[in-house]
Amino acid sequence: MVTQQQRQAAIVGIHEYPLRLAPGRSALQIKTTSIIAALRDAGLQLKDVDAIYDPAETEGGGGLALSAYLGIRPRVIDTTAVGGSSFEFHVAHALRDIQAGRANVAVVSYGSIAASVRRPIGTGNVTGAGEANWSGNMEDPYGLTLIAGYAMVAHRHMHQYGTTSADLAEISVATRAHAMRNPDAVRGMTDLAFENIRELTVQDVLESRIIADPLHLLECCMVSDGGGALIIANKDVVKDTKQPPVWVIGAGEGIKYRENGGDITVSAAAQSGPAAFAQAGVRPDEIDVAMIYDSFTITVTTMLEDLGFYKKGELGDFAKGNRFRFDTALKPALNTDGGGLSSNHPGMRGIFLLLESTRQLRGQSTSQVANARLAVAHGNGGQLGAAHAGSTIILARD
Amino acid sequence: MPRRPQPRFPEPNTQPYWEAVKDGRLTYQRCNDCNAVVFTPKFHCAACSSENLSWHDSSGAGTIYTYSVVRQNRNPVFSDLGAYVVAYVDLDEGFRMMTNIVGIANPLTDVHCGQRVQVQFEVQESGDYPIPVFAPV
Numbered sequence: 001m002v003t004q005q006q007r008q009a010a011i012v013g014i015h016e017y018p019l020r021l022a023p024g025r026s027a028l029q030i031k032t033t034s035i036i037a038a039l040r041d042a043g044l045q046l047k048d049v050d051a052i053y054d055p056a057e058t059e060g061g062g063g064l065a066l067s068a069y070l071g072i073r074p075r076v077i078d079t080t081a082v083g084g085s086s087f088e089f090h091v092a093h094a095l096r097d098i099q100a101g102r103a104n105v106a107v108v109s110y111g112s113i114a115a116s117v118r119r120p121i122g123t124g125n126v127t128g129a130g131e132a133n134w135s136g137n138m139e140d141p142y143g144l145t146l147i148a149g150y151a152m153v154a155h156r157h158m159h160q161y162g163t164t165s166a167d168l169a170e171i172s173v174a175t176r177a178h179a180m181r182n183p184d185a186v187r188g189m190t191d192l193a194f195e196n197i198r199e200l201t202v203q204d205v206l207e208s209r210i211i212a213d214p215l216h217l218l219e220c221c222m223v224s225d226g227g228g229a230l231i232i233a234n235k236d237v238v239k240d241t242k243q244p245p246v247w248v249i250g251a252g253e254g255i256k257y258r259e260n261g262g263d264i265t266v267s268a269a270a271q272s273g274p275a276a277f278a279q280a281g282v283r284p285d286e287i288d289v290a291m292i293y294d295s296f297t298i299t300v301t302t303m304l305e306d307l308g309f310y311k312k313g314e315l316g317d318f319a320k321g322n323r324f325r326f327d328t329a330l331k332p333a334l335n336t337d338g339g340g341l342s343s344n345h346p347g348m349r350g351i352f353l354l355l356e357s358t359r360q361l362r363g364q365s366t367s368q369v370a371n372a373r374l375a376v377a378h379g380n381g382g383q384l385g386a387a388h389a390g391s392t393i394i395l396a397r398d
Numbered sequence: 399m400p401r402r403p404q405p406r407f408p409e410p411n412t413q414p415y416w417e418a419v420k421d422g423r424l425t426y427q428r429c430n431d432c433n434a435v436v437f438t439p440k441f442h443c444a445a446c447s448s449e450n451l452s453w454h455d456s457s458g459a460g461t462i463y464t465y466s467v468v469r470q471n472r473n474p475v476f477s478d479l480g481a482y483v484v485a486y487v488d489l490d491e492g493f494r495m496m497t498n499i500v501g502i503a504n505p506l507t508d509v510h511c512g513q514r515v516q517v518q519f520e521v522q523e524s525g526d527y528p529i530p531v532f533a534p535v
């Protein structure tokens with residue numbers, strides 16, 4: 001039973017920018033319009049904001065520049081920039097700052113036009129550019145694409161635990177099923193000229209072309225535009241906000257990097273997950289909705305394992321019975337917005353995990369889990385198998 | 399002839415490594431205080447905080463820890479290679495390095511985790527530094 005944990009800070013306002021292709025907009029414009037919409041959702045205004053958390057992804061960048069642009073003078077600025085997991089780190093820090101009495105209304109936000117500017121995130125390979133640096137000198141000669149980095153984790157996972165591409169494909173299948181129920185995701189796939197905008201089978205995934213062995217196209221996230229914002233408030237502010245509060249009951253942070261003799265099938269979630277679950281006083285098997293960073297299928301299974309949902313290599317058994325779908329009795333439902341695989345991935349997806357978790361706990365998802373009470377959002381930033389950061393946020397409704 | 403990116407200098411951590419590569423040697427560091435293996439090259443030992451490190455020659459023999467066959471890279475330097483194998487190799491001296499696996503007839507079938515490999519120094523179309531890559535033994 002959920003009775004023990006502290007309920008001092010809650011997500012009270014959210015907004016997800018609806019477009020996945022937004023030519024002519026700027027990232028800062030997407031971000032700002034999302035902040036104002038999220039404040040309106042909460043019944044708050046810019047002048048109420050006293051804490052800003054920002055990953056410095058837009059022009060200018062960082063908590064200082066964003067505060068100046070918005071025209072606010074917060075007491076807390078936090079420019080933690082750890083890629084796609086930045087937003088979970090921000091929520092963890094906002095919880096800490098609100099508990100410490102240093103913040104009342106915190107803003108977390110994101111904007112990106114990665115698709116409109118055709119940023120080659122997965123298969124580009126920056127070499128010979130910028131200043132000389134120690135890691136580039138050791139890695140640039142080898143043509144490691146971002147996808148190949150994840151693919152190396154997948155191959156090792158298969159070698160150690162017997163995981164198969166068919167096991168991994170279950171993640172793509174469940175995620176696409178959720179995307180097809182989300183009008184913004186369907187419009188996004190249409191705008192981004194996806195082929196075969198329909199539910200997928202395992203066979204569809206296995207027959208899609210391989211980008212970097214063993215990862216197929218349909219195991220890789222898209223590159224979209226997009227953004228969003230969320231407002232976190234302390235419990236005294238929560239009384240006067242418009243939406244049912246979604247309480248932040250647990251937070252954990254971790255990092256992992258490649259080491260001599262290290263196991264690259266273990267992610268930063270093995271550090272952040274236990275901390276978050278301990279603070280929340282709940283277990284993985286109580287979680288109704290799991291929003292897990294799906295840059296690639298291998299990312300998802302690695303993190304579900306490290307968070308304690310099942311043991312390494314047991315994905316095939318765990319996924320049986322359509323467990324990941326929103327409408328089965330088995331928990332948890334996975335990536336019910338359609339994920340980075342099929343809804344949106346503008347480069348740093350972490351904020352959308354928190355937005356969909358909040359929608360689920362408010363009863364507002366397009367793939368609503370019946371009576372959802374607990375959600376976990378786990379963000380990953382950097383590169384799985386190499387240096388990456390992970391943060392786990394556990395959320396609960398009243 | 400391959401035209402992989404060359405290391406760029408000044409970069410003090412990795413310069414001794416690359417000067418040794420130019421001499422046909424694969425090198426790594428050990429901590430003189432606690433004997434820990436240090437790689438990639440740096441100036442300190444994470445195990446004991448010592449800054450007293452020394453360079454050693456590797457036999458160049460190792461085992462593939464994991465790999466991927468890259469089919470798509472928008473950089474023509476690499477896409478011109480066709481499907482190529484990027485890998486982490488565990489050297490027998492206890493360090494792990496990123497590399498490419500070469501000298502295989504079919505990268506899709508002839509590479510696997512646990513495979514024994516040996517370093518070779520691949521001369522490039524231009525630039526002073528050959529690039530350490532590995533081939534099956």
Ligand SMILES: [Zn+2]
Pocket residue numbers: 429430431432433434443444445446447448
């Ligand atoms: Zn030492």
